[in-house]
Amino acid sequence: MKDTNQILTExxxxxxxxxxxxxxxxxxxNETRSTLPEGSNTSPTLNKxxxxxxxxxxxxxxxKYKKDH
Structure with a gap:
């Protein structure tokens, strides 16, 4: 399974x-961005x-774009 850094790199x-x-x-x-860090500004966490x-x-x-074009 990928770790958080691998996912972020991808x-x-x-x-x-x-x-x-x-x-x-x-x-x-921007519409699909659902990965903002959770928690306080001093210790935000990313949900894997x-x-x-x-x-x-x-x-x-x-x-989907490639299929349509």
Whole structure:
């Protein structure tokens, strides 16, 4: 199973891919962003499950776009 840093790295890579190769999809990045840290500003935590879900949403976004174009 992936750790949080691996998931974050993959999210960053896919986000860059979208920005570089599918700029028309960047408008959806903010709409799908459900991974803001939880907790106080001094000790925020990232929910690994939420990060994995967001990663899956990004992959699905690209996949659906490629099928339609």
């Amino acid at each position: 999210i960053a890579t896919i986000t860059r891919n979208i920005e570089d190769n599918y700029p028309e999809l960047t408008k959806y990045l 499950e939420d990060l994995q879900n967001y990663l899956n949403e990004l992959k699905e976004l690209i996949s």
